[in-house]
Amino acid sequence: xxxxxxxxxxxxxxxxxxxxxxxxxxxxxxxxxxxxxxxxxxxxxxxxxxxxxxxxxxxxxxxxxxxxxxxxxxxxxxxxxxxxxxxxxxxxxxxxxxxxxxxxxxxxxxxxxxxxxxxxxxxxxxxxxxxxxxxxxxxxxxxxxxxxxxxxxxxxxxxxxxxxxxxxxxxxxxxxxxxxxxxxxxxxxxxxxxxxxxxxxxxxxxxxxxxxxxxxxxxxxxxxxxxxxxxxxxxxxxxxxxxxxxxxxxxxxxxxxxxxxxxxxxxxxxxxxxxxxxxxxxxxxxxxxxxxxxxxxxxxxxxxxxxxxxxxxxxxxxxxxxxxxxxxxxxxxxxxxxxxxxxxxxxxxxxxxxxxxxxxxxxxxxxxxxxxxxxxxxxxxxx
Amino acid sequence: xxxxxxxxxxxxxxxxxxxxxxxxxxxxxxxxxxxxxxxxxxxxxxxxxxxxxxxxxxxxxxxxxxxxxxxxxxxxxxxxxxxxxxxxxxxxxxxxxxxxxxxxxxxxxxxxxxxxxxxxxxxxxxxxxxxxxxxxxxxxxxxxxxxxxxxxxxxxxxxxxxxxxxxxxxxxxxxxxxxxxxxxxxxxxxxxxxxxxxxxxxxxxxxxxxxxxxxxxxxxxxxxxxxxxxxxxxxxxxxxxxxxxxxxxxxxxxxxxxxxxxxxxxxxxxxxxxxxxxxxxxxxxxxxxxxxxxxxxxxxxxxxxxxxxxxxxxxxxxxxxxxxxxxxxxxxxxxxxxxxxxxxxxxxxxxxxxxxxxxxxxxxxxxxxxxxxxxxxxxxxxx
Numbered sequence: 216x217x218x219x220x221x222x223x224x225x226x227x228x229x230x231x232x233x234x235x236x237x238x239x240x241x242x243x244x245x246x247x248x249x250x251x252x253x254x255x256x257x258x259x260x261x262x263x264x265x266x267x268x269x270x271x272x273x274x275x276x277x278x279x280x281x282x283x284x285x286x287x288x289x290x291x292x293x294x295x296x297x298x299x300x301x302x303x304x305x306x307x308x309x310x311x312x313x314x315x316x317x318x319x320x321x322x323x324x325x326x327x328x329x330x331x332x333x334x335x336x337x338x339x340x341x342x343x344x345x346x347x348x349x350x351x352x353x354x355x356x357x358x359x360x361x362x363x364x365x366x367x368x369x370x371x372x373x374x375x376x377x378x379x380x381x382x383x384x385x386x387x388x389x390x391x392x393x394x395x396x397x398x399x400x401x402x403x404x405x406x407x408x409x410x411x412x413x414x415x416x417x418x419x420x421x422x423x424x425x426x427x428x429x430x431x432x433x434x435x436x437x438x439x440x441x442x443x444x445x446x447x448x449x450x451x452x453x454x455x456x457x458x459x460x461x462x463x464x465x466x467x468x469x470x471x472x473x474x475x476x477x478x479x480x481x482x483x484x485x486x487x488x489x490x491x492x493x494x495x496x497x498x499x500x501x502x503x504x505x506x507x508x509x510x511x512x513x514x515x516x517x518x519x520x521x522x523x524x525x526x527x528x529x530x531x532x533x534x535x536x537x538x539x540x541x542x543x544x545x546x547x548x549x550x551x552x553x554x555x556x557x558x559x560x561x562x563x564x565x566x567x568x569x570x571x572x573x574x575x576x577x578x579x580x581x582x583x584x585x586x587x588x589x590x591x592x593x594x595x596x597x598x
Numbered sequence: 599x600x601x602x603x604x605x606x607x608x609x610x611x612x613x614x615x616x617x618x619x620x621x622x623x624x625x626x627x628x629x630x631x632x633x634x635x636x637x638x639x640x641x642x643x644x645x646x647x648x649x650x651x652x653x654x655x656x657x658x659x660x661x662x663x664x665x666x667x668x669x670x671x672x673x674x675x676x677x678x679x680x681x682x683x684x685x686x687x688x689x690x691x692x693x694x695x696x697x698x699x700x701x702x703x704x705x706x707x708x709x710x711x712x713x714x715x716x717x718x719x720x721x722x723x724x725x726x727x728x729x730x731x732x733x734x735x736x737x738x739x740x741x742x743x744x745x746x747x748x749x750x751x752x753x754x755x756x757x758x759x760x761x762x763x764x765x766x767x768x769x770x771x772x773x774x775x776x777x778x779x780x781x782x783x784x785x786x787x788x789x790x791x792x793x794x795x796x797x798x799x800x801x802x803x804x805x806x807x808x809x810x811x812x813x814x815x816x817x818x819x820x821x822x823x824x825x826x827x828x829x830x831x832x833x834x835x836x837x838x839x840x841x842x843x844x845x846x847x848x849x850x851x852x853x854x855x856x857x858x859x860x861x862x863x864x865x866x867x868x869x870x871x872x873x874x875x876x877x878x879x880x881x882x883x884x885x886x887x888x889x890x891x892x893x894x895x896x897x898x899x900x901x902x903x904x905x906x907x908x909x910x911x912x913x914x915x916x917x918x919x920x921x922x923x924x925x926x927x928x929x930x931x932x933x934x935x936x937x938x939x940x941x942x943x944x945x946x947x948x949x950x951x952x953x954x955x956x957x958x959x960x961x962x963x964x965x966x967x968x969x970x971x972x973x974x975x976x977x978x979x980x981x
Contacts, residue, residue, distance in 0.1 A: 492847040
């Protein structure tokens, strides 16, 4: 029986994690959850569930809910999140928060010797070295909840890591893969949110369209598997059936394939390498008929090489990129800027904020806020 | 340092095994080889190699070679093969013989407690239960040299076998996959020997065209992995890039991919799960562009369901099928019958030779000879 808590329980990953827990009552138990502002969901959910701790964003919500559920303990805000991440009996913290907000709870959970099941990729993107150093220091496991990294983990299973030649991360190409650069000028938020293969949260769907998501995944893989960027390749595979691959020095490539069901990597992060039966729809090869591959077109996706190059520079570069990206997406989703401005904003921020290294966590939090503030004020009227 | 002997060293698998040995002088050493009738090859090969034992088919060849290589020990015939299979210092016997002839040396090697690297699939097809029982009795390892079974072995690596849902064996469809049944009436030996993806021996290339090879692989997988036929599926994948797959109960499918280089499964059979660097050409996904899948058309390949059904009946059925197939291919290669007569011959033999069970090895050898004799005499003029 593994005891878990879920940060970000009402989102796409959070609800699917709850479903995995429900399917394996003898293997998994959820002790606590956090929810941001989706109080209607939480209100309904608590009718049938009781937790050791429930955390929401606002104090008002916590207090209101407590009136309806007097036997349930509530907490709130960033302190509540840390409290949940460090909950005494929890063994695994599922971090399904969106964006930079996921970083501090991850660090605190690691310090409290919790294993981490990480869906929040910004944690490793912004502070990969710091996080992995803490993982080793406190000897905890950090396992990815991401179809790509889960595929790599599965393709590494039972193999000697020294025999790895390279990782091959597959990319669907996102919502706009069949458009021209010219057409990208006029795409709408609605267009951007139509991912061809996966049903996901808004931010990650936009990140998939810009390929920021794929750049982040490469960076995440670099930290998770401790491999240089030169050994991590990306290939466009529009069906998203092969979730990623590992090539070995003997010429063999091991791949993990499946339907686009995030519960598979969630379950693998929680229970792997053990595989438990899941009520997922198996792949039907007769229905698939074909899998396509093509090289990544970096002219079409200029943010990909820009971000990988920033990641190689290290220091504060990815903190700047990530904050700029989060703020730009927020503006785009609110129809404040055009789609292609996401690119110019990230580039501008990399120029505007000078390189610095060895940031501690407080300096990162400060820089994150400064960059976001800069974007929201400078670029609001850029579109 | 693993010491091996190779039965059938001058064939496609044999020469590639020698190449693998050559690439890893500190990991592998070949103590002895056998060659059938390819004496010119052997004569050249022995100029640069010395073995503890060299076996040929005919006594005359053994004696002639001994005149040229007086410091080399030679032996001959089926007794020589068994002598080689049981060679004292050898740890692994690579069985790259073609056809039923591979069975007895395999059994003798197992009894002599040698591990087996098995390219001779007829061994398991004809006598799977007997062979696997001996493998367990003598506690040796039997590892497949076959891209499909090697892929399955690799896809099982590090996983609990109890979590396997099914094996998915890929099939290229063979030389005639783009023809109609009508066109098959007039195909020639030359046409049949043009395999679209793999460069292999003649017999296996014909078996690929008729899909007998795929039926044999399913039967081999059934014995090797101890799974019922209902858990072994075949899918047509014409590029032969995905060599086979394992589907697990959590919905994940693990696949092994690679170029059509038999040295990869040979090396994995000898050294796996350890992976050693091999000078093989890696897969270039940009060059692949697409992978296709379609259901197996059993109307086009009637031998596939016929043979699987015979295998399920067990007893002497697969001994009859295999002998009929070997004899029919011999006739076809000698232009004695038409291509489609391979089908009618196998079907006829299954009807002609009555079902019997619990055959011992002598009875199998006898039945094999009887069936072949029947085919060669009955069907010679059938075309």
